Amino acid sequence: xxxxxxxxxxxxxxxxxxxxxxxxxxxxxxxxxxxxxxxxxxxxxxxxxxxxxxxxxxxxxxxxxxxxxxxxxxxxxxxxxxxxxxxxxxxxxxxxxxxxxxxxxxxxxxxxxxxxxxxxxxxxxxxxxxxxxxxxxxxxxxxxxxxxxxxxxxxxxxxxxxxxxxxxxxxxxxxx
Amino acid sequence: xxxxxxxxxxxxxxxxxxxxxxxxxxxxxxxxxxxxxxxxxxxxxxxxxxxxxxxxxxxxxxxxxxxxxxxxxxxxxxxxxxxxxxxxxxxxxxxxxxxxxxxxxxxxxxxxxxxxxxxxxxxxxxxxxxxxxxxxxxxxxxxxxxxxxxxxxxxxxxxxxxxxxxxxxxxxxxxxxxxxxxxxxxxxxxxxxxxxxxxxxxxxxxxxxxxxxxxxxxxxxxxxxxxxxxxxxxxxxxxxxxxxxxxxxxxxxxxxxxxxxxxxxxxxxxxxxxxxxxxxxxxxxxxxxxxxxxxxxxxxxxxxxxxxxxxxxxxxxxxxxxxxxxxxxxxxxxxxxxxxxxxxxxxxxxxxxxxxxxxxxxxxxxxxxxxxxxxxxxxxxxxxxxxxxxxxxxxxxxxxxxxxxxxxxxxxxxxxxxxxxxxxxxxxx
Numbered sequence: 001x002x003x004x005x006x007x008x009x010x011x012x013x014x015x016x017x018x019x020x021x022x023x024x025x026x027x028x029x030x031x032x033x034x035x036x037x038x039x040x041x042x043x044x045x046x047x048x049x050x051x052x053x054x055x056x057x058x059x060x061x062x063x064x065x066x067x068x069x070x071x072x073x074x075x076x077x078x079x080x081x082x083x084x085x086x087x088x089x090x091x092x093x094x095x096x097x098x099x100x101x102x103x104x105x106x107x108x109x110x111x112x113x114x115x116x117x118x119x120x121x122x123x124x125x126x127x128x129x130x131x132x133x134x135x136x137x138x139x140x141x142x143x144x145x146x147x148x149x150x151x152x153x154x155x156x157x158x159x160x161x162x163x164x165x166x167x168x169x170x171x172x173x174x175x176x
Numbered sequence: 177x178x179x180x181x182x183x184x185x186x187x188x189x190x191x192x193x194x195x196x197x198x199x200x201x202x203x204x205x206x207x208x209x210x211x212x213x214x215x216x217x218x219x220x221x222x223x224x225x226x227x228x229x230x231x232x233x234x235x236x237x238x239x240x241x242x243x244x245x246x247x248x249x250x251x252x253x254x255x256x257x258x259x260x261x262x263x264x265x266x267x268x269x270x271x272x273x274x275x276x277x278x279x280x281x282x283x284x285x286x287x288x289x290x291x292x293x294x295x296x297x298x299x300x301x302x303x304x305x306x307x308x309x310x311x312x313x314x315x316x317x318x319x320x321x322x323x324x325x326x327x328x329x330x331x332x333x334x335x336x337x338x339x340x341x342x343x344x345x346x347x348x349x350x351x352x353x354x355x356x357x358x359x360x361x362x363x364x365x366x367x368x369x370x371x372x373x374x375x376x377x378x379x380x381x382x383x384x385x386x387x388x389x390x391x392x393x394x395x396x397x398x399x400x401x402x403x404x405x406x407x408x409x410x411x412x413x414x415x416x417x418x419x420x421x422x423x424x425x426x427x428x429x430x431x432x433x434x435x436x437x438x439x440x441x442x443x444x445x446x447x448x449x450x451x452x453x454x455x456x457x458x459x460x461x462x463x464x465x466x467x468x469x470x471x472x473x474x475x476x477x478x479x480x481x482x483x484x485x486x487x488x489x490x491x492x493x494x495x496x497x498x499x500x501x502x503x504x505x506x507x508x509x510x511x512x513x514x515x516x517x518x519x520x521x522x523x524x525x526x527x528x529x530x531x532x533x534x535x536x537x538x539x540x541x542x543x544x545x546x547x548x549x550x551x552x553x554x555x556x557x558x559x560x561x562x563x564x565x566x567x568x569x570x571x572x573x574x575x576x577x578x579x580x581x582x583x584x585x586x587x588x589x590x591x592x593x594x595x596x597x598x599x600x601x602x603x604x605x
Contacts, residue, residue, distance in 0.1 A: 043603045044603065046605075053493075057493075088454065088456060089456065090454075096446075096449070096450045096453050096454070097450070097454065099446065099450070100450075
């Protein structure tokens with residue numbers, strides 16, 4: 001997926017409190033943030049960035065339901081149509097015996113399905129290169145990034161002023 | 177408002193509930209009962225065990241969370257402390273059962289019949305005789321007094337240390353250090369002895385039957401019910417203007433607990449059933465045969481109320497943060513697990529009583545024979561009647577009265593708990 005290169009203008013903060021204040025300030029100035037990078041999850045950040053609720057759990061439910069149906073219908077088919085065997089004098093279609101396996105496949109399908117969905121949606125996985133703006137955002141720096149494709153000099157200046165006024169320790173730009 | 181006042185209207189409500197309970201118990205005893213007063217005694221045992229178990233498991237939860245360095249709940253830990261003080265009353269209630277046992281006032285437990293243990297007697301029962309080293313009156317009496325007394329002592333001690341922390345703060349947090357020692361002792365002691373008490377109080381009603389999962393299954397039931405009660409209490413207190421620091425995030429975590437432990441309860445319920453069903457061993461299946469034949473509505477209602485409903489209601493994230501629907505779920509689960517204990521206790525006790533009434537108190541047949549004898553709906557045994565509900569409301573009134581009374585004796589929020597800051601800034605999503 002090689003689309004248009006993104007011109008990124010970003011600022012680094014030393015502290016998550018400063019970052020939270022800066023994101024709030026950006027919301028107030030109607031600056032459109034491209035993304036925020038932090039070395040650890042910052043509580044409340046997703047809330048003030050107005051992220052909608054993740055739909056990953058819906059995928060989880062669908063995959064889980066698929067697992068339930070796969071296990072239950074497969075065992076039903078095997079033990080009533082394809083190869084009926086009497087176990088311990090029980091009926092062919094003995095539901096209590098199916099439940100543990102149905103449960104296991106539900107968990108298996110839901111978990112693997114959610115991991116795969118997560119990787120695909122986020123463009124992660126084997127052989128995929130994900131550019132990093134700055135190595136330190138995985139260690140001790142908090143970053144706010146703006147996409148500046150087609151921005152005028154005035155708009156860039158506005159972003160620099162924004163970083164300066166909110167206490168960013170450094171700013172830089174990069175094409176990814 | 178950090179100081180709870182136990183208002184007159186609340187007192188009157190709870191006292192009214194207790195009066196209703198006493199009236200129901202008295203009318204059960206006097207008018208609607210067999211010669212052995214089985215309905216009265218089973219109701220008494222059922223509610224005593226239920227509320228004592230809830231007090232126990234809340235103490236266990238409190239001790240375990242503190243030992244695990246959990247800080248999120250300490251702003252409302254007084255609710256746990258207040259409810260766990262009920263253990264002293266629970267000990268008193270169980271002493272009534274014990275007194276009734278020694279005075280032959282009731283016939284709840286088949287094994288109290290001495291002639292079952294005599295090899296020369298025609299009543300000799302090799303299974304009961306084999307279990308008599310543990311399932312006997314002495315163990316029942318001294319076990320209850322010693323174990324429940326120790327739990328109640330721990331409950332009082334933990335409460336004292338927690339309140340003392342408010343009044344005499346010190347930089348070493350000496351009360352907190354001491355609290356952890358008592359909590360660790362209680363974790364160890366309570367974990368083993370609660371299983372023993374559940375075997376004696378509940379499982380020994382079906383004395384020929386046993387299940388190694390039973391203690392876990394009953395304790396999971398207590399835990400869901402206890403946390404549901406805590407949730408309902410917190411929502412009520414918040415609606416009265418207390419506990420402003422209890423946030424949707426705290427309800428979210430409590431909701432996850434009752435959701436998770438409802439699943440855990442179902443796991444144990446189902447495993448206990450499935451292993452017995454699969455092995456198909458007569459002396460084990462008799463327990464479920466009785467419930468299938470004469471308690472089929474309760475048997476399936478139990479799984480619907482305690483598994484399907486919480487599973488569907490509490491699954492979504494946002495639901496656990498809404499007071500109204502959490503209150504609904506808490507009330508449903510609190511009542512649902514009461515029904516669970518109903519069908520743990522009633523069938524076995526009913527068979528024992530029928531046997532005793534039919535053949536005189538000395539003779540016993542096999543349980544399957546008795547199960548074949550009665551059929552259809554027996555009010556108060558195969559289905560809870562109004563008298564059962566009244567008794568339940570009475571015990572609930574007693575439990576809440578004592579709990580609220582304790583709640584009014586100390587500040588609602590602790591002042592110097594080392595984890596208070598964490599609890600006040602608790603954030604889940």
